[in-house]
Amino acid sequence: METEARNSNAVSSVDGDGSPRKAPAPKWQFADVIGVVAETPETTTLRLALPEPTEFTSGQYYNIRIPVEGRPRPIQRAYSIASPPFPKFDVVEFGIKEMEGGLVSPVLAKQTKVGDKLEVRGPYGAFVWSEDKGGPLLLISAGSGVVPFMSMIRYAKAKGLDVPMHLLFSSKSAEYVIYSAELDELEAELDWLTVTHTFTRDPQHSGARFHRRIDREMVAELLAESGAKLAYICGPPEMVELCEVALVELGLDPENVYSEKYD
Ligand SMILES: Cc1cc2nc3c(=O)[nH]c(=O)nc-3n(C[C@H](O)[C@H](O)[C@H](O)COP(=O)(O)OP(=O)(O)OC[C@H]3O[C@@H](n4cnc5c(N)ncnc54)[C@H](O)[C@@H]3O)c2cc1C
Structure with a gap:
């Protein structure tokens, strides 16, 4: 059920004659930062233009590495792609949440400017969705775990698909909902998209249906309501593990x- 995160180096594929073939391992490249958007007090969208773009599937991630004072080598971290792979994949967006005391995310989320260059390598990962996998889908996320789901939702919209998707999204409060305005607009526009918010630190707010951490009862309610046949879970390990167990038991x-x- 889990996908390889930091160490995958090659993407398998199949040749015309059906024999397995390894795609060349992605190489480090310097991307241009062409957009920086503050999404919430702690999360920033970085839009990067890639000199050597590679086709990807929604849900995949890139590694980004930066020099860190006192470290002999650059430090790398994984970041999911927020933008859709269709119609173009030469510009990719990331949603970076600043983790206090972290080595890489504070630099990316708070200090990166348009005109900077960032060293990136990818795409990687088997946590992917495209129309061939079908649906209906239940997408469960907390905090920046929503990033790969934005790629999936934006992709489905760009392709004109109508696979039902229900996003359960846990945030601290309304102020911390990443992509808040866009999600509201998409839900109003697209019949196949439902967004359910839960706020963990704002017990009164009417913008959320639930006011607690994601738990088994919530997952059961939304699984029944969505009629999902496929589920994707992304975010902190404890939340992911709780949901995996619940979904299989359900x-x-x-x-x-x-x-x-x-x-
Ligand atoms: C496949 C994948 C995709 C991801 N996608 C995203 C994404 O889209 N967006 C996103 O924001 N994140 C994403 N992440 C998480 C991201 O890769 C980083 O883990 C995150 O940004 C933190 O990195 P950092 O270098 O800032 O923090 P780190 O330096 O790794 O530190 C993490 C935390 O540990 C604490 N810490 C560090 N050292 C110590 C110590 N010695 N003692 C005690 N505490 C310590 C820090 O204070 C910090 O809070 C993804 C992770 C994976 C595996």
């Missing part, structure tokens, strides 16, 4: 439960 085939842990 009857989903483990093969249809995909997870990505941001540890």
Whole structure:
């Protein structure tokens, strides 16, 4: 159920004659920062133009590495792609949440400017969705775990698909909802998209249906309501593990439960 995170180097594919072939391992490249958008007090969108773009699937991630004072080599971290791979994949967006005391995320989220260059390598990962996997889908995220789901939702919209998707999104409060305005607009526009918010530190707010951490009861309610056949879970490891167990106990085939842990 889990996907390889930091160490995958090659993407498998199949040749015209059906024999397995390894795609060349992605190489480090210097991307141009062409957009910086503050999404919430702690999360920033970085838009990067890639000199050597590679086709990717929604849900995949890049590694980004930066020099860190006192370290002999650059330090790398994984960041999911927020933008859709269609119609173009030469510009990719990331949603970076500043983790206090962290080595890399504070630099990316708070100090990076348009005109900077960032060293990136990718795409990687098997936590992917495209129309061939079908649906209906239950997407469960907390905090920056929503990033790969934005790629999936934006992709489905760009392609004109109508696979039902229900996003359960846990945030501290309304102020911390990443992509808040865009999610509201998309939900109003698209019949196939439902967004359910839960706020963990704002017990009164009417913008959320639930006011607690994601738990088994919530997952059961939304699984029944969405009629999901596939589930994707992304975010902190404890939340991901709780949801994996709950979904399988509630009857989903483990093969249809995909997870990505941001540890
Ligand atoms: C596949 C994948 C995709 C991801 N996608 C995203 C994404 O889209 N957006 C996103 O924001 N994140 C994402 N992440 C998480 C991201 O890769 C980083 O883990 C995150 O940004 C923190 O990195 P950092 O260098 O800032 O923190 P780190 O330096 O790794 O530190 C992490 C935390 O540990 C604490 N810490 C560090 N050292 C110590 C110590 N010695 N003692 C005690 N505490 C310590 C720090 O204070 C900090 O709070 C993803 C992770 C994976 C695996």
